[in-house]
Amino acid sequence: MLNVETDLTERPGQTTENSIWYDAWSRLKRNKLAIASMAFLVILSGICALAAWITPYPYDLQDLETGAASPTLKHLLGTDILGRDLLTRLLYGGQISLLVGLCATMVSLIIGVPYGMLSGYCGGKIDALMMRIVDILYTLPFTILVIILMVVFGRNFLLLFAAIGAVEWLTMARIIRGDVLAVKEQTFIKAAVVLGLSRPRIIFRHIMPNVLGTIIVYTTLTIPKVMLLEAFLSFLGLGVQPPMSSWGLLIRDGAEVMESHPWLLIFPGIIFSITLFALNRLGDGLRDALDPRFNKT
Amino acid sequence: MKPGIFISLLTAATCLTALVLNGCTNRETPVSIGNREQILHRGIGAEPKDLDPHMVTGVTEFNIILGLLEGLVSQNPKDLSPIPGVAESWEEATNGLSYVFHLRKNAKWSNGDPVTAHDFIFSFKRCLSPKLGAPYAYMLYCLKNAEAYNKSTVTDFSQVGAKAVDDYTLTLDLASPTPYLLGLLGHHSWFPVHPPTLKKFGEEQPDSKWTKPTNFVGNGPFNLKTWDPDKQIIIEKSTNYWDREVVRLKEIHFYPIGDHKAEERSFRAGQLHVTETMPLDRVMFYRKHKPEFLRLDPYMGTYYYLLNVTRPPLDNVKVRQALAMAINRKNLTSYVTKGGETIALFFTPPDAAGYTCKSGFKEDVVMARNFLAEAGFPEGKDFPKIQLLYNTSDAHVRIAEAIQQMWKMNLNIDVELINMEWKVYIAATDALKYDIARAGWIGDYVDPNSFLDMWITGRGNNRTGWSNKEYDRLLAEAANEMDNNIRHDLFQKAEQILMAEMPIIPLYFYRSKHLINPSVQGWDPNILDIHPYKFVYLKP
Numbered sequence: 020m021l022n023v024e025t026d027l028t029e030r031p032g033q034t035t036e037n038s039i040w041y042d043a044w045s046r047l048k049r050n051k052l053a054i055a056s057m058a059f060l061v062i063l064s065g066i067c068a069l070a071a072w073i074t075p076y077p078y079d080l081q082d083l084e085t086g087a088a089s090p091t092l093k094h095l096l097g098t099d100i101l102g103r104d105l106l107t108r109l110l111y112g113g114q115i116s117l118l119v120g121l122c123a124t125m126v127s128l129i130i131g132v133p134y135g136m137l138s139g140y141c142g143g144k145i146d147a148l149m150m151r152i153v154d155i156l157y158t159l160p161f162t163i164l165v166i167i168l169m170v171v172f173g174r175n176f177l178l179l180f181a182a183i184g185a186v187e188w189l190t191m192a193r194i195i196r197g198d199v200l201a202v203k204e205q206t207f208i209k210a211a212v213v214l215g216l217s218r219p220r221i222i223f224r225h226i227m228p229n230v231l232g233t234i235i236v237y238t239t240l241t242i243p244k245v246m247l248l249e250a251f252l253s254f255l256g257l258g259v260q261p262p263m264s265s266w267g268l269l270i271r272d273g274a275e276v277m278e279s280h281p282w283l284l285i286f287p288g289i290i291f292s293i294t295l296f297a298l299n300r301l302g303d304g305l306r307d308a309l310d311p312r313f314n315k316t
Numbered sequence: 317m318k319p320g321i322f323i324s325l326l327t328a329a330t331c332l333t334a335l336v337l338n339g340c341t342n343r344e345t346p347v348s349i350g351n352r353e354q355i356l357h358r359g360i361g362a363e364p365k366d367l368d369p370h371m372v373t374g375v376t377e378f379n380i381i382l383g384l385l386e387g388l389v390s391q392n393p394k395d396l397s398p399i400p401g402v403a404e405s406w407e408e409a410t411n412g413l414s415y416v417f418h419l420r421k422n423a424k425w426s427n428g429d430p431v432t433a434h435d436f437i438f439s440f441k442r443c444l445s446p447k448l449g450a451p452y453a454y455m456l457y458c459l460k461n462a463e464a465y466n467k468s469t470v471t472d473f474s475q476v477g478a479k480a481v482d483d484y485t486l487t488l489d490l491a492s493p494t495p496y497l498l499g500l501l502g503h504h505s506w507f508p509v510h511p512p513t514l515k516k517f518g519e520e521q522p523d524s525k526w527t528k529p530t531n532f533v534g535n536g537p538f539n540l541k542t543w544d545p546d547k548q549i550i551i552e553k554s555t556n557y558w559d560r561e562v563v564r565l566k567e568i569h570f571y572p573i574g575d576h577k578a579e580e581r582s583f584r585a586g587q588l589h590v591t592e593t594m595p596l597d598r599v600m601f602y603r604k605h606k607p608e609f610l611r612l613d614p615y616m617g618t619y620y621y622l623l624n625v626t627r628p629p630l631d632n633v634k635v636r637q638a639l640a641m642a643i644n645r646k647n648l649t650s651y652v653t654k655g656g657e658t659i660a661l662f663f664t665p666p667d668a669a670g671y672t673c674k675s676g677f678k679e680d681v682v683m684a685r686n687f688l689a690e691a692g693f694p695e696g697k698d699f700p701k702i703q704l705l706y707n708t709s710d711a712h713v714r715i716a717e718a719i720q721q722m723w724k725m726n727l728n729i730d731v732e733l734i735n736m737e738w739k740v741y742i743a744a745t746d747a748l749k750y751d752i753a754r755a756g757w758i759g760d761y762v763d764p765n766s767f768l769d770m771w772i773t774g775r776g777n778n779r780t781g782w783s784n785k786e787y788d789r790l791l792a793e794a795a796n797e798m799d800n801n802i803r804h805d806l807f808q809k810a811e812q813i814l815m816a817e818m819p820i821i822p823l824y825f826y827r828s829k830h831l832i833n834p835s836v837q838g839w840d841p842n843i844l845d846i847h848p849y850k851f852v853y854l855k856p
Contacts, residue, residue: 081721083651087597100597101652101718260733261717275577275710276597 046308053304056297063294067113076104078111079262087280097282099272108264109287115265116291119180119249120242126184127241131191132234136222138192139199150196153189161186165252179258183245194237198230232306239302243295266291345586346569351835351856354566356849359579361592363546363572367527369507370443370450375758375845376592380570381504383538383551383849388417388436388486389501393840393848396762398498402431402508402535403486412493412798414477419484424556425510426532426539433480439508440478447520452505455760458494493798496669496763502846503761508535537563537850546572564853583609583831589854590839591831596711599654599829609831612656613841616665617758617826618767619657619715621704624748625819626781629700634691636818639752640677641684642726643719649824652718653711660822662815664767664807665843671764671804675812681726688727696728703732706754707741715823716754745779753779756826762844764807765794771814782819 047053066073082102090097096105138149165182202208203226211221250267252258259265266287273284346357364377369385372378390401403417423431440459443450444466457463460477464470477489490497500506509526510533511519517526525531532540537559538551549570553563571588573579576595582588594602602610629635645659658666661676685695693699704720706712713735720731731752736744745753757777759766769775769791773783787810794806814820828845838851 079717079721079724081718083647083718086651100714101721260735261713262720262733272710275595278577279597279601 043305043308047304050304050307052300053308056300056304059297060294060301063113063290063297064117067110067117070107070110070114074104074107074110076107078107078264079103080107087276087283089280089282096286097280099283100276100280103262105269105283105286108269109266109290112264112266112269112287113290115259115263116246116249116267117294119183119265120246122180123183123187123245123249124238124241126181127187127191128234128238129188130184131188132195134188135192135195136199136226136230139196140203140218140222140226142200142203146196150193153192157189179249179252183248183252187241187245191234191237191241194233195230198233199226202226202229228309232310235305235309236302239298239305242298246291266294347586347589347833347835348856350569350589351854354564354854356565356568356590356836356852356854357588358568358570359573359582359588359591360549360570361572361579362574364549366523367532367540367543368522368524369504369509370439370448370452371522372504373451376572378504378846380549380551381507382536382846383568384532384534384536384540385504385507385509386423386536387501387503387507388419389498390848391499391502391844391846393838393842393846393851396499396502396842396844396846398501401501402436406498412495413490415488415490415497416481417486417488419486420558421484422558423535424558425535426554426556427510428556429510429512429533430483431508431535432483433486434483435508435511436486437478437480438511438514440476440506441473442509442514442519443505444473444476445520448522450505452503455500455503455505458490458492458497458500460489460491462491492796495798495800495803496761496765499669499761499763510534538565538568541567548572559850563850565849568849580831583833588831589833589836594829594831596654599656602831608834611830611832611839611841612827613845614658614665614843615758615826615828615845616668616762616843617756618660618663618665619754619756619823619826620660620663621719621821621823622745622750622753622755622780623819623821624750624752624781626748627751629691629693630702630751632691633817634687635693636821637677638684638687638691638727639723640818640821641680641687643722643821643823644679645824647722648715648718652714653824655827655829657824657827660824662811663820663822664764664811665759665825668759668764668767668843669762670800671807673811673815674808675815677815677818684727688729693729699727699729701730701732702751703734704752704754705734705736705741705744705750707738708735712754719823748779748781752821755779755820758826759844764804764811765791768807768810768814769795771819778819780819782817784813784817787813787817 080103082098085098085102087100088094088098088102094104094106096109098104099108134149138146164186168178168182208221208225211225246267249258249265250271253265253268259268269287270284270291273287277284349355350357358379360376360379362374362376364372364380365374366372367377367381367384369381372381386401388401388403389398389406391397392399400420402419402423404420406415406417408415419431419433421430425431440456442448444453444456444462446466446468453466454463457466461470461475462477465473465476470476477491479487481487494500513526513531513533514524517531518524529540529543534540537554537557539554541550541552543549550567552567553565554560557563571582573582573592576593579588579591580594580598583591599610623630623636623639625631625636649657649659661678662673664671664673666672688694688696704716706716713733716733720733723729723731741753744750745755757767757770770777771782772778772788772791790806790810790813794803794810797803797806832839835854835856837853837855839847
């Protein structure tokens with residue numbers, strides 16, 4: 020505590036923030052499961068990103084004569100119907116899935132968080148108007164929206180991120196707005212207003228940390244949702260195209276042949292579930308760590 | 317949840333599971349009941365759109381209609397040769413341009429009315445009527461003036477070459493000799509419909525209610541009993557059918573199970589005698605463990621790729637040939653499709669009514685590379701990225717991926733895969749908005765003409781932009797030729813041109829895939845995969 024106090028006296032503006040992150044980190048460190056999850060995600064992302072150097076096979080190298088073979092030393096997780104190494108495909112698929120998950124979630128954060136905050140903080144007519152816009156956008160059928168985007172901009176992988184993010188921000192904005200509505204009625208915000216702080220400063224310095232928990236938890240829930248959406252779009256021919264793959268596609272293909280070649284479903288399924296589990300654990304840990312209401316004790 | 321509630325729920329769940337399991341193991345399966353009672357259970361793959369023989373286009377619908385209606389001539393299930401249907405006998409004029417059919421006097425509709433020549437004339441007229449817009453009206457175009465009548469340039473049906481001389485004599489006058497006419501008559505577009513019923517429910521109305529179970533009047537060996545949409549259709553043995561002594565099945569139950577895997581599970585659970593098809597990855601399993609259930613028969617159809625010859629680089633015949641030659645079809649059929657398909661190095665399936673193409677191409681990677689170099693792309697250098705379009709389906713993806721890889725390895729060219737939903741895919745290929753597209757063709761009747769006349773300039777299914785005057789001339793000549801040997805020579809020449817020009821890349825010839833219970837008898841393999849139910853019975 021002493022440390023924080025001294026910081027405060029020296030450079031007030033910056034240190035308050037530092038202390039938030041510092042406290043959060045020290046709280047997070049105590050949560051073993053969250054740390055393990057984080058480590059797992061970092062390692063997994065690293066392995067997927069370095070797939071090209073890790074596996075000796077290209078992701079589209081076929082060996083028709085081998086076909087679907089169960090795991091061996093040569094192919095640690097076996098091969099798929101066209102004789103392609105499953106481990107390789109999992110790693111390359113992970114690149115796509117994690118990238119789509121992260122980017123689309125980022126897009127939804129970048130749009131959704133400021134939108135929801137502004138709407139919640141301003142209240143009144145502005146709030147009503149902004150929320151009605153969200154309502155209207157909600158009514159647009161997702162698939163048709165994506166198809167229209169694809170028709171207008173052509174088949175583009177980046178567009179897929181944008182399209183998914185552009186749809187996911189709606190829920191994000193709503194949840195944030197609800198939280199802001201609750202926070203802004205509290206006395207410390209009133210105090211900030213009385214002190215004459217600028218509106219952006221109140222929103223980002225004083226309200227944001229209080230809704231950070233919600234944002235983070237919802238983010239960790241959005242990532243898996245987006246990964247599943249990507250699989251769905253790829254199946255419709257709007258997302259990743261074969262021979263490229265993603266986890267969602269691998270699982271779908273595996274489910275097709277689960278009776279004869281179960282490993283094609285089991286391995287992608289395991290990786291996908293563990294990743295989702297880790298994301299959720301990490302999100303949970305982060306929420307506990309970042310919530311200023313669990314104050315510095 | 318309180319532990320008490322939890323335990324009671326658990327107990328309830330256990331009891332229920334036990335009950336269900338018990339029920340499953342002890343109950344007699346529909347198949348074994350069916351074997352005893354002569355009730356055939358058949359999967360038909362999809363919910364039929366309609367049962368109107370003039371309006372339907374699918375195999376699903378045909379498989380039901382085959383039990384409900386009978387044409388002038390039927391097909392022997394063993395060799396597809398014509399056998400008497402409603403017509404007892406027939407004579408062909410020496411010039412091949414007219415036929416006389418003598419109808420049997422004991423043929424009756426399911427309500428007891430006699431089946432007369434006038435009924436057939438009524439049906440042909442209906443099928444050709446421009447107002448009805450029957451999708452298969454062109455199957456009747458071999459009749460004199462039929463095409464003109466269908467296109468409203470002739471409005472008087474008496475000018476069309478089909479006449480009832482009296483109640484039991486029918487003459488057909490043809491526009492050109494059609495040696496496969498008797499085979500055509502087995503197609504559902506030639507089947508009769510009951511005029512009074514049709515008049516009652518609207519004869520030229522596409523969605524008329526006459527096909528509802530209580531309204532349906534047919535002349536086939538079976539009657540429509542019930543139709544529960546998306547559940548089952550039951551047809552029962554007719555008491556008015558002229559050949560009812562031969563019919564042994566009492567009922568046939570059709571199940572529209574669209575999911576191949578669900579259908580296969582139903583089959584394993586003893587709920588189906590015959591399936592519509594089967595999942596590809598189960599073929600190996602059945603071949604190894606239960607070969608007695610597996611039926612893979614040659615089927616008169618070809619799986620091929622369309623090439624858009626209006627777009628570079630596919631406008632260059634060398635490029636087209638290179639692509640065709642660089643595919644290892646043997647690998648494709650043995651490791652990807654795995655259904656015992658035969659590889660296709662020409663377009664018409666072998667032995668289509670005694671015709672087998674003699675001038676196919678050869679697979680030759682070295683030559684393919686040379687051709688590609690001659691076309692200006694040595695070692696695939698500077699070859700533009702082209703797209704391979706397929707309609708959304710697992711089987712098509714796998715094949716496309718395998719071929720993409722073969723072209724990459726053998727020719728060093730990159731192909732991008734694009735999938736589309738069926739209707740969008742049809743629109744895209746129709747509008748020639750593609751580079752390469754997957755396609756399949758099943759013969760409508762057993763004659764090479766069914767495979768070759770679609771490539772005539774401007775035909776609806778020639779979705780490649782390809783046109784060849786000599787080819788058109790050969791096909792036109794064949795259409796007017798009586799002598800089968802000369803016709804076949806003309807077809808040989810035409811197919812040689814087709815394969816040299818290569819607007820399409822044949823990949824393999826289809827096989828029909830069914831799971832079939834060994835108790836089903838009289839289910840003879842034939843290349844049209846049609847199985848007249850009057851010859852089918854069950855041996856417990």
